[in-house]
Amino acid sequence: xxxxxxxxxxxxxxxxxxxxxxxxxxxxxxxxxxxxxxxxxxxxxxxxxxxxxxxxxxxxxxxxxxxxxxxxxxxxxxxxxxxxxxxxxxxxxxxxxxxxxxxxxxxxxxxxxxxxxxxxxxxxxxxxxxxxxxxxxxxxxxxxxxxxxxxxxxxxxxxxxxxxxxxxxxxxxxxxxxxxxxxxxxxxxxxxxxxxxxxxxxxxxxxxxxxxxxxxxxxxxxxxxxxxxxxxxxxxxxxxxxxxxxxxxxxxxxxxxxxxxxxxxxxxxxxxxxxxxxxxxxxxxxxxxxxxxxxxxxxxxxxxxxxxxxxxxxxxxxxxxxxxxxxxxxxxxxxxxxxxxxxxxxxxxxxxxxxxxxxxxxxxxxxxxxxx
Amino acid sequence: xxxxxxxxxxxxxxxxxxxxxxxxxxxxxxxxxxxxxxxxxxxxxxxxxxxxxxxxxxxxxxxxxxxxxxxxxxxxxxxxxxxxxxxxxxxxxxxxxxxxxxxxxxxxxxxxxxxxxxxxxxxxxxxxxxxxxxxxxxxxxxxxxxxxxxxxxxxxxxxxxxxxxxxxxxxxxxxxxxxxxxxxxxxxxxxxxxxxxxxxxxxxxxxxxxxxxxxxxxxxxxxxxxxxxxxxxxxxxxxxxxxxxxxxxxxxxxxxxxxxxxxxxxxxxxxxxxxxxxxxxxxxxxxxxxxxxxxxxxxxxxxxxxxxxxxxxxxxxxxxxxxxxxxxxxxxxxxxxxxxxxxxxxxxxxxxxxxxxxxxxxxxxxxxxxxx
Numbered sequence: 150x151x152x153x154x155x156x157x158x159x160x161x162x163x164x165x166x167x168x169x170x171x172x173x174x175x176x177x178x179x180x181x182x183x184x185x186x187x188x189x190x191x192x193x194x195x196x197x198x199x200x201x202x203x204x205x206x207x208x209x210x211x212x213x214x215x216x217x218x219x220x221x222x223x224x225x226x227x228x229x230x231x232x233x234x235x236x237x238x239x240x241x242x243x244x245x246x247x248x249x250x251x252x253x254x255x256x257x258x259x260x261x262x263x264x265x266x267x268x269x270x271x272x273x274x275x276x277x278x279x280x281x282x283x284x285x286x287x288x289x290x291x292x293x294x295x296x297x298x299x300x301x302x303x304x305x306x307x308x309x310x311x312x313x314x315x316x317x318x319x320x321x322x323x324x325x326x327x328x329x330x331x332x333x334x335x336x337x338x339x340x341x342x343x344x345x346x347x348x349x350x351x352x353x354x355x356x357x358x359x360x361x362x363x364x365x366x367x368x369x370x371x372x373x374x375x376x377x378x379x380x381x382x383x384x385x386x387x388x389x390x391x392x393x394x395x396x397x398x399x400x401x402x403x404x405x406x407x408x409x410x411x412x413x414x415x416x417x418x419x420x421x422x423x424x425x426x427x428x429x430x431x432x433x434x435x436x437x438x439x440x441x442x443x444x445x446x447x448x449x450x451x452x453x454x455x456x457x458x459x460x461x462x463x464x465x466x467x468x469x470x471x472x473x474x475x476x477x478x479x480x481x482x483x484x485x486x487x488x489x490x491x492x493x494x495x496x497x498x499x500x501x502x503x504x505x506x507x508x509x510x511x512x513x514x515x516x517x518x519x520x521x
Numbered sequence: 522x523x524x525x526x527x528x529x530x531x532x533x534x535x536x537x538x539x540x541x542x543x544x545x546x547x548x549x550x551x552x553x554x555x556x557x558x559x560x561x562x563x564x565x566x567x568x569x570x571x572x573x574x575x576x577x578x579x580x581x582x583x584x585x586x587x588x589x590x591x592x593x594x595x596x597x598x599x600x601x602x603x604x605x606x607x608x609x610x611x612x613x614x615x616x617x618x619x620x621x622x623x624x625x626x627x628x629x630x631x632x633x634x635x636x637x638x639x640x641x642x643x644x645x646x647x648x649x650x651x652x653x654x655x656x657x658x659x660x661x662x663x664x665x666x667x668x669x670x671x672x673x674x675x676x677x678x679x680x681x682x683x684x685x686x687x688x689x690x691x692x693x694x695x696x697x698x699x700x701x702x703x704x705x706x707x708x709x710x711x712x713x714x715x716x717x718x719x720x721x722x723x724x725x726x727x728x729x730x731x732x733x734x735x736x737x738x739x740x741x742x743x744x745x746x747x748x749x750x751x752x753x754x755x756x757x758x759x760x761x762x763x764x765x766x767x768x769x770x771x772x773x774x775x776x777x778x779x780x781x782x783x784x785x786x787x788x789x790x791x792x793x794x795x796x797x798x799x800x801x802x803x804x805x806x807x808x809x810x811x812x813x814x815x816x817x818x819x820x821x822x823x824x825x826x827x828x829x830x831x832x833x834x835x836x837x838x839x840x841x842x843x844x845x846x847x848x849x850x851x852x853x854x855x856x857x858x859x860x861x862x863x864x865x866x867x868x869x870x871x872x873x874x875x876x877x878x879x880x881x882x883x884x885x886x887x888x889x890x891x892x893x
Contacts (some may be wrong), residue, residue, distance in 0.1 A: 166538050169561060172835075172855045189541060191560040423871075424846060441847040445817060445871070463544075472672065472804065475813040476795060483544045498815070499795075 151176065152367075152434055153200045153207060153214045155306070157184035159482040159492060160217035160411050163419065165189035167427035173435060178207045185482045186217075189499055201225045208234050213434050215388075216410055218249040220291070223343030235335075238409040245384065245411045247338050249287045249316050256404055259383040262376060263404040264319040264395075274314040279304050281317060283332065289314040321403050322375045322411035323397040327363045327415035329377035332429050332439060335387045339426050340429070340439040341374055342422065344394075345414045357508045358451045360503070362444060372402040378406050391415060409469045417497050420478050446499040450507035451513045453494035455487035461521030463487040463492075470516040476500055524806055525583045527552060528571045531854040531864060532589035532783050533558035535791065540797035545807060548559045550579045557854045558589075573597045582605050585806050588782055588878040589762075591619040592665070607707075609806050610760035610781040618757065618781045621659045621669075621688050628776055631755040633748060635776040636691040636767075644684040651676050653689060661686040674731060693775050697768040699735045700786035701749035704801050704811060707759045712801070713769065714794065716745055716766075730823045730882045732875070733789050734816060737768065744774040752779050761802045785824070789869050792850050793820030818871040821878035823885045825866035827859035835859040835892030837866075842888040846881055848872055858893075865891045 154161045157179030165186055168175050180197050181287030187193045196203040198218070207213050213235040214226065226240040231303035245255045256263035263306040269275045269387050275286065283302070288297040288311040299309040300320070310317075330342040333334060338375035346363035365373070384390065384407075393405040415426035424432070424440020432440050455463070471477055481494040496517070499508045522545050526533045529551030537558055538559040540547050542580040551568050559565045559769065569577040570590070576597035580586050586624040600611040617627045628635035641647045647658065654676070660669040671681040671694070682689075718735035737745070756762065756779075763784030765777040774873040787798035796804070796812020803871040804812050827835070832858060843849055853866040868889070872883045 162541055165561075168542050169534055169538050169855070170850075170852045172837075172853050188563040189537075189561055280581070424852075438841055438845045440844075443847070466546075470811055472812075473810045474817070477797075478542075479542050480542050483541070506879070 150174065150435060151211045152188070153178060153211045153219045153378035154186065154217055155207075156195075156217035157181065157186035158184050158217055160187035161492075162482060163416070163480075164215075164411060164427050164430065167425060167431055170428065171431055171435060173431065176207070183224065183485060185484060197298060198222065198456045212393060213237065214270065215430065215434060216243065218293070219243055220293070221474065223247070232500065235434070237386075237430070238384065238390070239386035239435055242386040242388065242409050243383040246407055247326070248289050249292065249406075250289045250314060252406065253316050253318070255383070256380075258276065259379065261404055263380055263385065264306060264321050264403065266316050266318045268314070269310070269317050270314050272307070272310055274302075274343060275310045275315075276307055278317060280308075281319065282306075282321040285318045285320055285376050286310040287316050287318065287383075288318065299380065319497060321395040321405075322398050322439060323395045324400075325363070325365065325395065326399045326405070327365065327373060327396060328391055328393045328412070329373050330412065330415050330418075331377050331381035331390045331392060331434060332428055332442070333381055333387050334433050334439050335436050337387075338439060339378060339381070340442050341378065342418060342426070343444060344370065344373055347414065357451060358505055358514065359417070360447070360449045360510075361421065362447060363401065364503070366405070368372070369396055369402060370438060376402055376404060380404060384409065387433055389426060389433065391500065399430065411497075413492075416480070416495050417450045418442075418481075421499055446501060447503065449498045449510045450482050451496045451498075452492060453496065453517060453519055455489050455490045455491040455493055456518050456520050459519070459521040460488050461486060464517040464520050466520055467516035469494060473512050474498070474513070476505075477509060477513065487519050522585065522807060523548065523583045525580055526562070526589055527576065527579075527593045528589035528720075529553065529556035529565075530589055531556035531557050534561060534854060535563035535788070535852075536587075536589065536783060536799050536802065539797060539803055542800065543803055543807060545803065546581060548579070550576065555880075557856060564679055566733065570594065587802065587806060588615065590665070591615055591781065592663070592681070595693070598797065607804070607806070609758075610756065611758035612758065614756040614758040614781050618779055620661050621664065621778075622661045622686060624778065625688050625690070627755070628752075631751065633751055633755065633776055634774065636693050638688050638690045638793070640686070640810060641682070641689050642686050644679070646681055647687075650689060653677075653691065654678075655692040657692055659688050659690065659691045661688065661782060667853045677717065693746045693767045693777075694742045694770050695767045696770050696772075697735070697737065698764055698765065698777070699737065699745060699768060699886060700731075700765045701786070701799055702754035702784065702787045702790075703746050703749050703762045703764060704805060705753055705759050705762070705803050706811050707808050709759075711750060711753070711813050713746055713750065713773040713817060714787065714790060714798070716742065717789065719786065728760065729826075730821060730886065731786060732819070732821045732878055732882075733793065735820060736875070738772070741768055741772055741774060746772055748776060752776060753807070756781065758804055760804065761798060769879045785864075788852070788867050789820035789822045790814075791852075792869050793817060794873055818873060819875065821870045821882045823868045823870075823882050824864060825868065825889060825891055827851070827861050827863040827865055828831060828890050828892050831891070831893040832860050833858060835865060836892050837889040838892055839888035843885050845866060846870070846885070847886065848877075849881060859891050
């Protein structure tokens, strides 16, 4: 079977590592020929994943296509789907997710709990909604990795907002942020990974580290699973869906955002679970039985981000110290250049002891610095 | 760092899957452009690993080289080593191992327990040693995957022997066959994996399935570890060494053979141990700290061999049934053509329950047939 991936970043890289357990022939489309995935596929094609003709030409001889980023040309995917190429997730699911305004409307239309919101088309419009603050302003299209999101606590923050079609979401009084990955195969059967619990870097607004399974009550777990499955099923598509959820102070659960693909919140499943999210997506694409989402051991991950103030060829300071940790698994994405906040790798830690997970995660964060 | 692999089979494939956790730039030399490794490296070079000039030209711009098969041009590796390319293992270690006669003499010269032997240069010479039977006849050069080995129980088996320089080894009264992988880094530090216990297919003489850790007494474990470390240290080379050992009925331990590279007996370490044998070899080559050899869970592996009577494009009958097993991990090597006895993949099973390991291993052997 010939399967293409749109995008060649670290998610593609880890997908391709998992692909080599099966007999699939892999294709990658990406503009950067030195990207993390370029050398791990059977066929690398340099090209723009946002360009209709490029995506169409890339996909038309393939059996199936998947994405590792939502910013792709959906029209080309729609045409390919009409012509019989299987797309994971469906183009309509990507269309809903890709635009944050449509995504919010989708939650509302499907009775999925998500914070109240307004649509704003300019900074001028935003300024009219001071009674809606504190809120989060998210640009409709083009946000990624913490970009395109601004917290607007009060009037003095209004200038941080976006002068473009955006969504203004009521701020949730967050107790915990968790993520649930839901897997749907071509027969509509589902599998759910245990939730991961996330902690963010307050400055860069990027995922910093996480533990899984999340420390939540059974009641919250049930709500989270029910909501995540509802999101995934409402998208009416086979694929893998990472649903980011807020748990508020009153134990209510709200959808923050969904990614219709493998996701940072599932990196730990490579070592921590019987079937990793990457393995699972191949099972869905290749029409194999769904995998086992159970944990082998509880896990934490630390994201390795480019240190502030450093741009250029990456140097991994303290890597040796981390490689000496008995229960740590290092993943470097092979990106030549570091930038402040750029995702350069992650480290997974496995342990039955929660304190040990946290202890090692902190140690890794302190020891390993990506400079230039 | 630029690292080359001589050979592009399944061992190379799994090495390259592990390489993508680090930033190493990978090169593969192999005559078959559709081999399991060709698409997983940065640079694939089609060429004969037995040819001096080809290996020399391949290696001379690289920082380091490793092998996934012993049948390589050693003279080229020696020249490359002189010119500063690091070779894992050293050419002299490969030279000792590659020839079964030299390998036996090496054990003898280093006081490593290994069964008594004679050297025979022809079938005529072999016929003179009927008093040495029952014995195992092994061809000096060119044996691989069960080929080049014949059991000579009595006079009527003499015709099965090799009419070429060979070694005739006294048959050991085997109670168990185990393998210990020893890792030596560039500073001479060692790490040892827990032994794997092997069971062979009596007809094809190929490894059939195995469990790890082996079910042996502490005394046998100590002997096995001590002998395996002695083998690896006596080879005076950094690298990874899989030492195959016989445990006889009296609990004595004898070296059967050594492979100076990643090995079939270590496949389970991918999921079963903190640092897999593949990860470990990269740590040695990249001069990183040695990894943790401890098991996460006990493991079994089933080798997926081409079914007798089938040659041609591979079909994996019963694959779905195996993919449904909750604690099984499928690895297909992506070889297009199957042949009787060809190694086409393996399945790892993890469980704390030994009976469960054996039960699932048998089930997988029965369910999955590789036909054409």
